[in-house]
Amino acid sequence: xxxxxxxxxxxxxxxxxxxxxxxxxxxxxxxxxxxxxxxxxxxxxxxxxxxxxxxxxxxxxxxxxxxxxxxxxxxxxxxxxxxxxxxxxxxxxxxxxxxxxxxxxxxxxxxxxxxxxxxxxxxxxxxxxxxxxxxxxxxxxxxxxxxxxxxxxxxxxxxxxxxxxxxxxxxxxxxxxxxxxxxxxxxxxxxxxxxxxxxxxxxxxxxxxxxxxxxxxxxxxxxxxxxxxxxxxxxxxxxxxxxxxxxxxxxxxxxxxxxxxxxxxxxxxxxxxxxxxxxxxxxxxxxxxxxxxxxxxxxxxxxxxxxxxxxxxxxxxxxxxxxxxxxxxxxxxxxxxxxxxxxxxxxxxxxxxxxxxxxxxxxxxxxxxxxxxxxxxxxxxxx
Numbered sequence: 319x320x321x322x323x324x325x326x327x328x329x330x331x332x333x334x335x336x337x338x339x340x341x342x343x344x345x346x347x348x349x350x351x352x353x354x355x356x357x358x359x360x361x362x363x364x365x366x367x368x369x370x371x372x373x374x375x376x377x378x379x380x381x382x383x384x385x386x387x388x389x390x391x392x393x394x395x396x397x398x399x400x401x402x403x404x405x406x407x408x409x410x411x412x413x414x415x416x417x418x419x420x421x422x423x424x425x426x427x428x429x430x431x432x433x434x435x436x437x438x439x440x441x442x443x444x445x446x447x448x449x450x451x452x453x454x455x456x457x458x459x460x461x462x463x464x465x466x467x468x469x470x471x472x473x474x475x476x477x478x479x480x481x482x483x484x485x486x487x488x489x490x491x492x493x494x495x496x497x498x499x500x501x502x503x504x505x506x507x508x509x510x511x512x513x514x515x516x517x518x519x520x521x522x523x524x525x526x527x528x529x530x531x532x533x534x535x536x537x538x539x540x541x542x543x544x545x546x547x548x549x550x551x552x553x554x555x556x557x558x559x560x561x562x563x564x565x566x567x568x569x570x571x572x573x574x575x576x577x578x579x580x581x582x583x584x585x586x587x588x589x590x591x592x593x594x595x596x597x598x599x600x601x602x603x604x605x606x607x608x609x610x611x612x613x614x615x616x617x618x619x620x621x622x623x624x625x626x627x628x629x630x631x632x633x634x635x636x637x638x639x640x641x642x643x644x645x646x647x648x649x650x651x652x653x654x655x656x657x658x659x660x661x662x663x664x665x666x667x668x669x670x671x672x673x674x675x676x677x678x679x680x681x682x683x684x685x686x687x688x689x690x691x692x693x694x695x696x697x698x699x700x701x
Contacts, residue, residue, distance in 0.1 A: 353667065368663045369394075375658055377650045379566055390659055397655030398676055404651060405638045405680070408576040412637065415577060416584025423589045434585070441582035447646055449575035454647040457567035464558050473551045475559060481570050482552035485563035568649040572641075580637050587633065591626035592618055623695045631688035635681050652676060 357364050369391040377384050382399040384392065422434035441449075458478060462468065467477035473484040552562030595618050603613030642653040656673045660666045 357667075363665075364667070366668055368665050368668070371663075373659070373662070375662060377655065378648075379569065379650065390663070393655055393659065394652070394672060394676075397650065397652035400650060400655075401638075401641050401652040402680070404572065404576070404641045404644065404649075408573060408580060408637055408641070409634055411573070411577045412580035412584055415581035417588055419581055419585030420588030420592065423585060424592060438582045438585055441579055442586070444579070446575060446579050446640055447643055449579045450571055450643060450647050453574045454567065454571035457571050464554060467554075467559075473562070475552055477559075478567070479558055479564075480567055481565040482559045482562045483565070484552070485550045485561075487550050566649075568644075568647045571647045572644050572649045576637065576640060580633065580640075583633055584630065587626055587629045588622075591622035594625045595621045620695070624692075627688060627692040627695065631685060631692070634684055634688065638680055638684060639677065 354364050370389050372387055373390050373393040374386055375393075376386050377393065377396055380396045380400055381403045382396050384396045388396075419434050419437060422430050423438065425431045425434070461476055461478050464475075464477045464479050467475040467482075469475055475482040550561045550563075552559040552564075592614075599617050599621065600613060603617045608616065641651050644651040645654040645657065648654075652673065656669050660669050663669075
């Protein structure tokens with residue numbers, strides 16, 4: 319009987335994994351216990367009770383409200399908010415620019431493909447930290463004082479104090495209406511075949527149809543709810559601008575560096591995915607009378623996504639982790655906040671454990687989403 323159990327492949331597989339997991343847990347427990355014992359022997363306190371003490375340090379800019387009188391826990395939350403905002407914005411803009419770069423690399427026009435090739439080769443072979451420092455130096459030395467700020471577009475000003483653009487100020491009802499518009503538009507778009515039928519105009523022009531649907535829902539909600547919304551324009555008052563939305567030099571340098579650097583890699587991923595689709599698919603699209611644009615969007619890209627998504631997942635994860643370089647230009651993302659907390663409290667181990675846990679959680683969330691999307695667009699074979 320004992321030999322029969324040992325010959326069971328499933329038992330051997332599970333027992334091996336359980337033993338490996340148990341060994342890893344024992345090693346981790348030993349490391350934690352050894353660290354705590356040695357720190358206690360040296361009179362160094364260990365624990366997370368410091369999170370509830372007042373932080374007493376400022377954070378220059380944040381997407382979440384923050385005050386120096388808030389506790390260290392909220393300082394961490396503020397840093398996470400900044401990191402997530404940078405990551406999402408950088409991924410979105412890098413993907414859009416990378417798509418243009420990838421299509422330009424495939425252009426039959428020699429100047430377009432040549433410029434795109436030089437862009438990709440130069441940006442990929444330049445360290446990200448150099449990108450960030452270059453744009454930060456440009457933003458803090460090459461731009462004029464606020465009174466002589468550049469005004470490339472109405473309501474847009476570029477100066478040493480930052481970039482100022484018009485801002486839309488919404489009240490609580492307007493934010494609620496915005497969420498309602500997103501939910502209703504998404505639901506209507508999912509049910510468009512039942513609402514409008516198939517083979518209609520919305521199938522031939524999906525982007526225009528989606529924009530029109532969003533505009534119609536937003537207009538209806540605005541007429542019904544009448545939310546409060548004011549457009550604020552920046553204007554010079556004294557020695558600086560008031561009103562509008564200010565993008566600090568640190569934020570602008572970080573976004574320019576991240577987007578330009580990442581888009582070069584994404585452009586090559588997209589170009590490689592499109593080139594991997596068999597040329598016969600292009601010929602099939604032309605044979606049924608589709609234009610080059612429709613062949614690309616309706617036939618080539620849906621097939622290329624199955625090749626593009628796996629390496630794109632790795633690039634998105636790298637983008638999230640690259641946000642830690644923001645401390646080089648002084649933008650207060652999570653890494654900078656953690657460094658400040660360590661200087662204030664001396665709780666280095668706890669702070670680094672939180673930093674690792676937060677980035678691990680963000681990376682796992684990105685990976686799970688991309689894996690779900692990859693399975694969603696995967697080719698399903700009939701059995």
